[in-house]
Amino acid sequence: MSVSFASLDTMANPVVRSCGSAMLYLGDCREILTSLPSSSVDLVMTSPPYADRRKNSYGGIVPDNYVAWFLPVAEQLFRVLKPSGTFVLNIKEKVYNGERHTFVLELILALRKQGWLWTEEFVWHKKNCYPGKWPNRFRDAWERLLQFNKSRHFSMYQEAVMLPVGDWSGRRLENLSETDCKRDNAKNESGFGKKVANWIGRDKVYPTNVLHLATECANRTHSAAFPESLPAWFVQLFSKEGDKVLDPFMGSGTTLAVANRLQRFSVGIEIKKDYFDLALERIKKAQNSNSSLTRQMFR
Amino acid sequence: MSVSFASLDTMANPVVRSCGSAMLYLGDCREILTSLPSSSVDLVMTSPPYADRRKNSYGGIVPDNYVAWFLPVAEQLFRVLKPSGTFVLNIKEKVYNGERHTFVLELILALRKQGWLWTEEFVWHKKNCYPGKWPNRFRDAWERLLQFNKSRHFSMYQEAVMLPVGDWSGRRLENLSETDCKRDNAKNESGFGKKVANWIGRDKVYPTNVLHLATECANRTHSAAFPESLPAWFVQLFSKEGDKVLDPFMGSGTTLAVANRLQRFSVGIEIKKDYFDLALERIKKAQNSNSSLTRQMFR
DNA sequence: GTTCCGCATGAATCGATAG
DNA sequence: ACTATCGATTCATGCGGAA
Numbered sequence: 001m002s003v004s005f006a007s008l009d010t011m012a013n014p015v016v017r018s019c020g021s022a023m024l025y026l027g028d029c030r031e032i033l034t035s036l037p038s039s040s041v042d043l044v045m046t047s048p049p050y051a052d053r054r055k056n057s058y059g060g061i062v063p064d065n066y067v068a069w070f071l072p073v074a075e076q077l078f079r080v081l082k083p084s085g086t087f088v089l090n091i092k093e094k095v096y097n098g099e100r101h102t103f104v105l106e107l108i109l110a111l112r113k114q115g116w117l118w119t120e121e122f123v124w125h126k127k128n129c130y131p132g133k134w135p136n137r138f139r140d141a142w143e144r145l146l147q148f149n150k151s152r153h154f155s156m157y158q159e160a161v162m163l164p165v166g167d168w169s170g171r172r173l174e175n176l177s178e179t180d181c182k183r184d185n186a187k188n189e190s191g192f193g194k195k196v197a198n199w200i201g202r203d204k205v206y207p208t209n210v211l212h213l214a215t216e217c218a219n220r221t222h223s224a225a226f227p228e229s230l231p232a233w234f235v236q237l238f239s240k241e242g243d244k245v246l247d248p249f250m251g252s253g254t255t256l257a258v259a260n261r262l263q264r265f266s267v268g269i270e271i272k273k274d275y276f277d278l279a280l281e282r283i284k285k286a287q288n289s290n291s292s293l294t295r296q297m298f299r
Numbered sequence: 300m301s302v303s304f305a306s307l308d309t310m311a312n313p314v315v316r317s318c319g320s321a322m323l324y325l326g327d328c329r330e331i332l333t334s335l336p337s338s339s340v341d342l343v344m345t346s347p348p349y350a351d352r353r354k355n356s357y358g359g360i361v362p363d364n365y366v367a368w369f370l371p372v373a374e375q376l377f378r379v380l381k382p383s384g385t386f387v388l389n390i391k392e393k394v395y396n397g398e399r400h401t402f403v404l405e406l407i408l409a410l411r412k413q414g415w416l417w418t419e420e421f422v423w424h425k426k427n428c429y430p431g432k433w434p435n436r437f438r439d440a441w442e443r444l445l446q447f448n449k450s451r452h453f454s455m456y457q458e459a460v461m462l463p464v465g466d467w468s469g470r471r472l473e474n475l476s477e478t479d480c481k482r483d484n485a486k487n488e489s490g491f492g493k494k495v496a497n498w499i500g501r502d503k504v505y506p507t508n509v510l511h512l513a514t515e516c517a518n519r520t521h522s523a524a525f526p527e528s529l530p531a532w533f534v535q536l537f538s539k540e541g542d543k544v545l546d547p548f549m550g551s552g553t554t555l556a557v558a559n560r561l562q563r564f565s566v567g568i569e570i571k572k573d574y575f576d577l578a579l580e581r582i583k584k585a586q587n588s589n590s591s592l593t594r595q596m597f598r
Numbered sequence: 599g600t601t602c603c604g605c606a607t608g609a610a611t612c613g614a615t616a617g
Numbered sequence: 618a619c620t621a622t623c624g625a626t627t628c629a630t631g632c633g634g635a636a
Contacts, residue, residue, distance in 0.1 A: 098451040099416050105404040117398050123422055123441050133505065136455050141507035142422050152397040156435055165628090205628070206432060208440030210424050250397050349609055396610060430627030438627080439610065513630065514608075524609055592617040 017280050020287045022256055022266045026276040028058075029248035033076035036267070041080045042155065042243035043264075045234050045255050047090035047226060057144040058271060063096060066103040067110050073248060074111055084155045086238040087116070090124070092143040092227065098136070104144065116148040120209060124230060127214040139294075145211070145234070160236040162204035232253040235262055235268065253279025257286045316579055319586045320546055321555055321565045323524045325575040328547035328568040332375035335566070340379045341454065341542035342556075342563075344533050344554050346389035346524060350402060362395060365402040365407050372547060373410055379545065383454045385537040386415065389423070389525065391442040397435070403443065415447040419508060423529060426513045444510070444533070459535040461503035523553045530554040552578025 015026035025032045049058050050066060061069050077087055095102040108118055122145035129141040213227050235258055239245055245259040250268035251273055259266040260283055270276040314325035324331045336483035347369065351363035360368050376386055392400045407417055428440040515526045534544055534557055544558040549567035551574055558565040559582055569575040 099411075099418060100420060102408060102411065102417065105407055108404055109401060110315075112398075114402065118401065119398060120436065121399060123424070125422070125424065125511075129507060135457075136451075136453065137419060137508075138457070138505060139507045141509040152435070154435065158437070206437060208428060208438045210422075210440040346609085350608085391609080393609085397612090425629095427608085427629035429608060430629085431610055431612085432626050433610090433612055436611070442609085515630085 005272050008202050015276075019280065019283045020260060021264070022260045022268065022283045022287075024253075024256070024276065024280050024283065025267070025269040026252070026271075028271050029271065030072055030076070033073065033080060033248060036076075036080045036246075038079050039082045040244060040245060041077075041246045041267070042082055042085045043111045043235060043239040043245045044077050044081060044085070044087040044248070045090075045231050045238075045245060045259075046088070046247045046249045047251070047255075048249045050091070063093070063101045067107050070107060071110060071114065074114055074116070077246075078115060078150065080149055083151050085150065086154050086156075086169065086234075087148040088234045088238065089146040089148065090143060090230070091146065092140070095137070104146075108146065111148060116150070117152065118146065119149045119154075119238070120147040121145070122147065122209045122211060124211045124213060124226075127212060134178075135241050145230075155238060155240075157237060157240060158206055161207055161233055163207050165203050226254060228254055228258050232258045232262065235259050235264060239264055244270065250279050251275055253282045261286050304592040308349060309385045314575075318579065318582045319559060320563070321559045321567065321586075322495040322568070323549070323552075323555070323575065323579055323582065325570075325572060326568065327570050329371055329375070331545060331568050332372065332379060335375075335379045335545075337378050338381045339543060340376075340566070341381055341384045342375050342534060342538040342544045343380060343384070343547070344389075344530050344544060344558075345387070345548045346550070346554075347548045349390065349392075349393065350400070357551055362392070362400045362402045366406050369406060370409060370413065373415070375412055376545075376547065377414060377449065380449055382450050383452065384449065385453050385455075385533075385554075386416075386447040387533045387537065388445040389442060389529070390445065391439070394436070407445065410447060414449070416449070416451065418448045418453070419444065419446040420444070421446065421508045421510060423510045426511060428514075430484075444529075454537060454539075456536060457505060458503075459539075460532055461505055463495065480513075523534045523551055525553060527553055527557050531557045531561065534558050534563060538563055541545045549578050550574055552581045556581050560585050 017024045017026075035099060048070065050061055050063070058069070074087075081087060091104055091107075093104045112118055124143045124145055126141050126143065129139050132139055198261070211233065212231070213229050215227055231254055235245055235255070239259075241263040242265070244265040244267065245255065246267045246269075247253075247255040247259075248269045250270040253268060253270075256266045256268040256279060268279060270279060316323045316325075348360065350360050350365045361459060373386075380386060384429040390403055390406075392403045395399070410566065411417055423442045423444055425440050425442065428438050429489070431438055510529070510532065512526050512528055515523055530553055534554070538544055538558075540562040543564040544554065545566045545568075546552075546558075547568045549569040552567060552569075555565045555567040555578060567578060569578060
């Protein structure tokens with residue numbers, strides 16, 4: 001592991017840290033993105049501040065201004081993304097005055113006008129979503145994962161995210177005792193999904209556009225924005241080893257840590273210093289340890 | 300069960316059949332809706348014909364014209380719905396030229412301009428979705444269930460859709476063991492794991508806005524677009540016994556049959572005669588038998 | 599009567615072929 | 618070129634027949 005220091009002389013207070021194959025920028029992504037070369041990124045995977053509830057960063061964007069605020073960023077993402085690349089946006093509108101806000105819908109329409117193709121909308125089903133009880137509403141247990149592309153011919157590595165056959169969740173598990181479950185789960189920790197398939201020893205099936213992942217509560221150090229298995233799934237699906245993954249709203253660096261561990265080059269940008277430091281620390285650790293990714297669960 | 304004949308003298312070829320507490324209209328809902336009284340319906344639950352690229356198919360609505368086609372219907376629905384009522388729209392955009400079409404997004408925006416409140420978007424996860432394999436896309440396994448209201452104060456009977464543990468009797472063991480595995484793996488700190496154990500002693504659990512239902516595809520008697528448990532859930536959630544439920548795109552009458560069985564008054568409109576006949580026959584049968592609703596499964 | 603296995607069946611989508 | 622049609626692909630589910 002090597003840590004070096006670099007500077008961008010076009011900016012006022014440039015801070016860059018590289019750690020292995022990861023590069024972390026501290027600053028406003030609207031600025032920093034302009035310094036990245038065109039058509040150099042294979043996958044942009046990000047969960048922008050609003051979905052993260054990080055209201056203080058980026059001046060607390062109110063939903064009505066969200067589209068206008070996001071479009072310049074998206075324009076840069078379009079530029080730095082390879083023609084065969086993919087842009088995955090994790091977002092979910094909140095309730096305002098009793099309604100779901102429409103800024104995500106408007107964002108999709110605006111991005112298309114910008115030239116993006118709205119290829120797909122994945123659903124992330126959060127199994128253990130935030131608890132709560134309201135008289136006119138149930139708990140929100142899903143988020144959008146919007147897939148955008150520059151071209152209809154983009155890179156997709158479906159085999160990398162294949163699943164054990166559906167029989168696994170049905171009859172198979174029924175016959176196993178509880179101790180069997182525990183034992184096999186322990187095995188799974190090192191395998192990141194593949195082991196599960198081998199465990200059954202049967203054919204694999206392709207997943208759907210619905211992702212079943214539990215939100216991680218295990219990590220105490222940072223408020224888990226999303227589980228590692230979420231970016232891991234998209235990193236494996238839309239990039240291969242040696243590709244470059246970009247997260248312009250890095251946060252605590254979940255996407256970067258995963259991309260790094262999966263042998264991708266990664267670029268992260270974060271405007272808040274405490275998050276930046278957190279992410280850097282995390283990448284360093286990931287660089288050293290062989291800690292495994294959390295097991296993914298899809299159905 | 301009584302079957303009577305009525306006529307609407309404002310229309311050219313009016314056909315109405317009433318069967319018990321259900322009333323079925325044969326004709327174009329844009330016309331027939333105008334004959335229904337204002338503020339008389341508690342729940343509109345419908346799954347309109349999807350926009351389709353084939354002209355021969357039902358309705359033959361081109362996606363680009365979908366919003367313009369739907370708005371007059373929605374205007375009438377707004378009129379006939381009670382202020383405390385709810386409008387649930389089951390819809391999903393298909394892929395056109397490699398992209399998800401945006402007409403659903405545009406429809407939501409247009410409906411809001413019409414005065415509707417976009418209260419919530421439920422996700423119906425179709426566990427057994429249509430098969431297929433493509434180089435750039437996975438199978439589509441979810442549909443939208445858009446909830447619209449006239450007012451922020453609408454009727455909602457959450458207790459009616461709470462998930463009784465008893466309903467799981469067939470698969471409870473599987474569910475528990477599965478969840479136990481996850482708990483052990485996640486080392487959950489928030490007490491979520493304990494909750495799982497409490498489920499056994501607890502009577503009921505509130506659902507989320509994600510519904511897990513399989514499509515009833517190969518049902519010999521009738522192959523419905525959606526399973527009965529889907530409308531059953533919303534009928535129970537947004538209406539009570541003696542309320543009036545309307546489906547302006549009745550199809551084979553799944554929603555009506557369910558509403559009828561749940562002691563609601565129901566009104567169905569269908570433009571195609573073969574579907575109309577099918578629905579009528581179905582209501583008659585439902586009127587006679589005490590067949591239970593398909594078991595619902597949420598996770 | 600149970601359980602198990604085989605089979606038809608979908609609110610799908612792409613790419614090639616035909617008009 | 619642009620649109621309509623068709624074949625190939627794929628998998629959870631319910632039903633019927635077999636053990």
